[in-house]
Amino acid sequence: MLEKRIRRSHRWYAFFCICFLFTLSWTAFFQVNAAEEEVKESEEIEEQEEISKKEPDRVVILSKKSKGKKFTFTWSAVEEAEGYHIYRRRKDEKKWMLLGTTKKTKYSDTTMKNGRRYFYKVAAFNEAGEGEKSKFVSVVRVKKIQCGGNKLTLELGEKKQLTIKLVPQNPTNKKLFFSSSDKNIVTVSQKGKLRAKNPGTAVILIHSVTGAEKKLKVTVKKKARIVAIDAGHQLHGDSSLEPMAPGSSQMKAKVASGTCGTATGVPEYQLNLTVSLKLETELKKRGYEVVMIRRTNEVNISNSERAKIANSSGAEIFVRVHANGGAPSARGILTMSPTSSNPYIGSKFAECNALSTALVNHMCARTGAINKGVIYTDSMSGINWCTIPVSIVEMGFMTNEAEDRLMQTDSYQNQLVMGMADGIDEYFLSH
Secondary structure, three states, X not given: OHHHHXXXXXXXXXXXXXXXHHHHHHHHHHHHHHHHHXXXXXXXXXXXXXXXXXXXXXXXXXXXXXXXXXXXXXXXXXXXXXXXXXXXXXXXXXXXXXXXEEOOOEEEEOOOOOOOEEEEEEEEEEOOEEOOOOXXXXXXXXXXXXXXXXXXXXXXXXXXXXXXXXXXXXXXXXXXXXXXXXXXXXXXXXXXXXXXXXXXXXXXXXXXXXXXXXXXXXXXXXXXXXXXXXXXXXXXXXXXXXXXXXXXXXXXXXXXXXXXXXXXXXXXXXXXXHHHHHHHHHHHHOOOEEEEOOOOOOOOOOHXXXXXXXXXXXXXXXXXXXXXXXXXXXXXXXXXEOOOOXXXXXXXXXXXXXXXXXXXXXXXXXXXXXXXXXXEOOOOHHHHOOOOOEEEEEEEEOOOHHHHHHHOOHHHHHHHHHHHHHHHHHHHHHO
């Protein structure tokens, strides 16, 4: 009986030992698996960490803008980037220099110098290192603005487009700004077009967005008035006929040789040319443009042809210089004008009368000669063929010995010339 009990105890003991050993083996198995899973998970974490430490991708430049002394450019944001390195080099340099660091996707450089070309690159960075640099972006700043000189003269009312040259020729931003120091004298558009408004001097300032400047001194002068001068007659007269006026059936000699000084023997055509050339010189001194119908005596130009030359020359008035002839006692200065009823140039009567009046009054004021006023006539071919205001000046009587001698003197001729120029000045003050 006891032996059975002992055997039964042994069986239970063996059972419990087997169960215990089985439990231990399963526990060990699960612990090993858990350890393996932990190692695997750790390896995955480490791998992910390695991946997260990869260098950032390449930056892509999006835009650039040059304004004033600042060049700004932007780029796309890069994931995992902690910041961005900005590199720069000049055209004459080979090595890229670190210019700055930013966490933004925008950078502005204000350290450039005019006339130089700069290149920029951007690279993203993080703990793993720096990514590949971007493609370069460049800027060229304007160093100099040229417009053909430092001074410019315009006539009143003139318009002119400025021709601008930039140095270097290929700046990044070619935008220019224009301004005038006095808009009452000259104005300038933002496209560089000038307009002369009043006489005087003003300064046009041209400046680029990068700070380069150019100053242009502009002087506005009164528009040069154009005067046609005809030294009456010529060496040899031409007695062949021509119509007295356009479409007229009345005929007159084309041109006469004129009168002659009774005391000096000087022919009128020579006196007329001498005084006319002096008048040309004086008018040019006063800023006029002058059209001379003749400069020598050896010509053959009819009265109608002289008028046509003046008409087509661009002249605004036509002054015909003559000397008079008559009774030995006749003396003094007079001028000739068409009447208001002249069928050919009557529409210009007011201008012709004003010109003739101003001429005779100023010539007499300068010389002290007798003022014989304005004679109105419609029988002069040289008047009737005109389409611009015209006056015939009779400087004095060559048939009067005293006046003949006087008109041959240099001083009296100069007084006659000054008087005519004064009269022309007066006319243009109101016309």
